[in-house]
Amino acid sequence: MTHKIAILGASGYTGAELVRLIAGHPNMEIVALAAERKAGQSMADVFPHLRHMDLPRLCRIDEIDFGSVDLCFCALPHKTSQEIIRDLPKTLKIVDLSADFRLRDPDAYETWYGNPHVALECQEEAVYGLTEFYREEICAARLVAGTGCNAATGQYALRPLIAAGVIGLDDIILDLKCGVSGAGRALKENLLHAELSEGTNAYAVGGTHRHLGEFDQEFSKLAGRPVRVQFTPHLIPVNRGILATTYVSGNAQDIHDTLTAAYADETFVEVLPFGQTPSTHHVRGSNFCHIGVTGDRIEGRAIVVAALDNLTKGSSGQALQNANLMLGEEEVTGLMMAPLFP
Template sequence: MTHKVAILGASGYTGAELVRLIDQHPNIDIAALSADRKAGMTMAQVFPHLRHMELPALCKIGEIDFSDIDLCFCALPHKTSQEVIAALPKTLKIVDLSADFRLRDPAEYEKWYGNPHAALEQQAEAVYGLTEFYRDEIKSARLVAGTGCNAATGQFALRPLIEGGVIDLDDIILDLQCAVSGAGRSLKENLLHAELSEGCNAYAIGGTHRHLGEFDQEFSKIAGRPVKVQFTPHLLPANRGILATVYVKGDAKAIHDSFAKAYADEPFITLLPFGEAPSTHHVRGSNFCHIGVAQDRIEGRAIVIAALDNLTKGSSGQALQNANLMLGETETEGLMMAPLFP
């Protein structure tokens, strides 16, 4: 059976990544592509690396006939997604890649994003899109809220440890490096080559990063009590990739065993041999996440390192993984491509 999908916001990085991935899916066809400012253009004009594909021209959202669409990917900016999704047909399956439906509590959304939630009815039915931990709910969901790329990386590195009770929940430090594509495709002065290259800088220092809302929500839910991590993200002068280094109190071998148990049957999560560390080079362009565990020189402390591609496993690959479940497809379909190296 062939499923027809629409991608809203196809002129951004995550939209282009969705097109790249879906092109290799045997049972999904792209029936519509939308872009606001680039409506009327072809994808070949916007993204020349996709010129070999036969794709519909970009159009306005209002020009799409959703009656023949099985699932819609929304790769739109925060806040815009709420307004657009609230107006879509109530029976349409949706995977949202923005932050608009990630936080279950509307008050928490307003706290972290600065404006009241504008689609409370849809928020009530949204399922959090971290596939490995919400698989059963995603299968029957109409609306799935994709995670933040930083939030996904941190959760892959910490959820099994919190659930297994093998670390001190009051002493978690998450140091994360994220490539520049995580900031989107809009023109920003601090992302110009001369401003960004040959350097690395911390941002959202002191607990102001919006993905902390997801960490607070998910980690506290698992633990059954408030859990707050100390988190500092850094902007890397690289196009793709996230590397998270997590410092925890706990027995390193027990931590490695917890990951081995939790991820034994997960096709996209690879646990490295004890003491080995992953690299963003080894997951580039793929839907894989690599995790390593090492003993710290200080007794009773361990270091966990996780690497993934922010545009694939952190966003568009995750979105397709969720869509596969929603459409009754094999979860790994269209996603088993090998990473690009070098």
């Protein structure tokens, strides 16, 4: 069976990544690509690397016949996404890549994103899209909320450890480095080559990054009590990739054993041998997440390092993984490409 697919926000990085991934999917056909400001253009005009593909021209959202669409990927900015999804057919399956449906508490959404939620009915049915931990709910969902890329990386490193009680919950430090594509495709002065290259910087310092809302929600739910991690992201002058270095209290070998057992049957999460740590090079362009564990010279402390591609496993690859489940496809279909190296 061929599933008819629409992508809203197709002119952004995650939209282009979705097109690239779906090109290798045997049972999906892209029938609509929406990009309001670039409507009327061909995808080859916007992304020349996709010129070999036979794709529909970019259009406005109101030009799409959603009655002929099986599943819609929504790769629009937060706030815009909820306004659009609210008015889509209630029978349409949707994977949203924005932040609009990640936080279950509307008050928390308003706190972190600065505007009230306008699609509360949709919010109530949304399933959090971290596939390995919400697989059963995703299979039955109509609306899946993709995670933040930083939030996904930190959760892969920490969720099994919090659930198993093998680390302290009050002294978790998460130091994360993210490639520039995580900031999106919009023109921004600080992302110009001359402004960004040959340097790196911390941002959202002191607990202001919006993905902390996801950490608070998910880690507290696991622990059964409030858990607040100390989190600082850094922008690094690379196109793709996230490297999260997490400092925790606990026995390093127990931590490694817990992660190994938790991900033993997971195709896309690889726990490295004890003492080895991953590189963003090793997951670039793939749907894989690599995790490493090592002890620290300070007794009772350990370091957990996770690496993934923010555009693939952190966003569009995760979205396709979830869409496969929602459409009854094998979860890994279209996602087994090897990482790009060098």
